[in-house]
Amino acid sequence: MANLTVLDGSSFFVSDAAGDVDITEAMSSNVMGLFHSDVRHLAVWSLLIDGQPMRVLTSRPNDYYSARMFGALAAGRHDPSIAVRRERIVADGVHEDLWVSNNSGEPVTVCVELRFGADFADLLAVKRGESMRGRTSVEVDGPRVTLRYQNQAYERLTTIRFGEPGELHEDLMRWNLTIAPREEWTTCIDIGVVVDGKEVSIRTEHGGMGTVHPNMEMSLGDWMDTAPTLHTDVEPFQRTYQQSLLNLAALRFRPHPNGMSLPAAGLPWFMALFGRDSLIAAYQALPFHPSLAESALRTLAELQATEYDDFRDAEPGKIPHELRSGESSHLGVAPYTPYYGSHDSTPLFLILLDEYERWTGNVALVRELEQAARNALGWIEGPGDRDGDGYLEYETRSSAGLRSQCWKDSWNSVMFADGRVADPPIATCEIQGYAYDARLRTARLAREIWGDASTAERLERDAAALRERFNRDFWIEDRGHYALALDGAKNQVDACTSNFGHLLWSGILDDERAELVVRRLLADDMWSGWGIRTMSTKDDGYNPIEYHNGTVWPHDNSIIAEGMRRYGFKDEASKVIHALLEAGRDFEFLLPEVFAGHPRSETGTPVEYPTACRPQAWAAGAPLLGLRTVLGMDAGKDGLTVNPHVPAAMGRIRLDGVPVRGQRRNVS
Secondary structure (H helix, E strand, C coil), X not given: CCCEEEEECCEEEEECCCCCEECCCCCCCCCCEEEECCEEEECEEEEEECCECCEEEEEEEEECCEEEEEEECCCCCCCCCEEEEEEEEEEEEEEEEEEEEECCCCCEEEEEEEEEECCCCEHHHHHHCCCCCCEEEEEEECCEEEEEEEECCEEEEEEEEECCCCEECCCEEEEEEEECCCCEEEEEEEEEEEECCEEECECCCCCCCCXXXXXXXXXXXXXXXXXXXXXXXXXXXXXHHHHHHHHHHHCEECCCCCCCCEECCECCCECCEEHHHHHHHHHHCCCCCCHHHHHHHHHHHHCCXXXXXXXXXXXXXXXXXXXXXXXXXXXXXXXXXXXCCCCCHHHHHHHHHHHHHHHXXXXXXXXXXXXXXXXXXXXXXXXXXXXXXXXXXXXXXCCCXXXXXXXXXXXXXXXXXXXXXXXXXXXXXXXXXXXHHHHHHHHHHHHHCCCCHHHHHHHHHHHHHHHHHHHHHCEECCCCEXXXXXXXXXXXXXCCEHHHHHHHHHCCCCHHHHHHHHHHHCCCCCECCCCEECECCCCCCCCCCCCCCCCECHHHHHHHHHHHHHCCCHHHXXXXXXXXXXXXXXXXXXXXXXXXXXXXXXXXXXXXXXXXCXXXXXXXXXXXXXXXXXXXXXXXXXXXXXXXXCCHHHCCEEEEEEEECCEEEEEC
């Protein structure tokens, strides 16, 4: 059976199907256990019945934050009288209920043990397989045990409280039971975590499966009920839509205790705030849950850089990339407090701010965030353009910084067609498109809301100049597509990649070249049959399972398809969205972060990428943006406009209750 995962807020618990975890190595790269705010608070959580794990009969989640496990005595034991049931809720802390039932007509004796332990591993260290340097200790006090980790001023604790008395030791609780005929024994266990001296307790009550007290603006039920209702005669698409909404709900957390909730980037490695991911996922979800955009904008504005900090790649006005709270960040080994190493988050912030106002009419938020927006614009016009040539170039200044600071942020993602990795500073094509779009959108806000016509006119002039310059400097005539980037010597990085598909979304392309771009993206070397690959099969860097150099990313495809619609290529846009939705069916309606770029004609089914996040925020958002694309939905001060182009293979589609500027609209 597959692993069982339950999550809520800043916590997630990954176990085997029986509900058990046993990380026997000091620092295994196995991402199992209870994690809270980037730290593993339980590395051992193992139930034994008469010294053996239970034999799993049924194990399944109830929803994203709770699960039930049913079992019997270990395999090879033929006594059917003993039944075991475990129920688990994750709600910041963990509440677990345990039942052992005697279904026979005679008394039975049974020894029940629960083994526990914590390595307090930083999630980033788990990913790298690194060891921790602090010391652990255990304190037993009545029915409660406290597991403690300390390294200099850094401290984390796990507290475990048992509801029924037994023999409590530093690493296990034992109950020696005699259960009467047709009776059951039950106990409950509460697990809490202590971060920065503050205990985070479980938000539920003993024995109350499903009675989690929500710490979000909306409970799961309200979240699902207030989203638009999809009507379709293609059942797999309905299930993919529902799963996308559920995934975004599951990933919600609060980066700040008093802040609003927004989606973490993805499970398991990226259960943290990522500026780029939050902004894109919020954009995708605007016609469905615009509250995500408001929370992302407010939170990221609060974290906007105000000064230079080389270690964190911070510059005034820059929107953060990543915020972590584990040991390496706390002790200053890693720069994630927050880290600012993404060159696209800042223009994406301005893009989302404008698009949010178009859909909601919330002028008050645009006024509230005016200074943050102007600061972001100042970064685009200042530090973001390192050499003053009008393009946004990145190069890390940090000893622990990212080499690549576009959305394809692996070290080798920006390469030439012959496989050479480009040298920084790097100006990737899509970031220039974002900067163009950000200028035009901010111009609208300046003119219509801030009453600043002179700034609006300047931004429009600058955008027009950028568009002309970009189409001259980035177009590769002999290859028939735009360059992936300009390198540090202003050479065109000539690999054929999906990056230039984002130029359709931003609107920076010359109209006469848009068709060439669309045709290039859908050529056999780029089109896998399930989506557009991140790199052409004809380029030397191509690998169908290389993270950014040949795989298919759902969010990437959703942005490209929306751009195709913008330039009038509706058939092509619908083709991309339909393929993504078909892929979702083969992934049990839960689109992963990324999947392999093998051709559909050879595999017949999309091939999993080995370490893809599931769920992942912008993958969950891809079907939502896809629905917007095929229904042709746009919003503005005149309300909602709809121009649908739904392919026959997708059947009939209707969305009821789309939120637009304080009203609800039905779309078909």
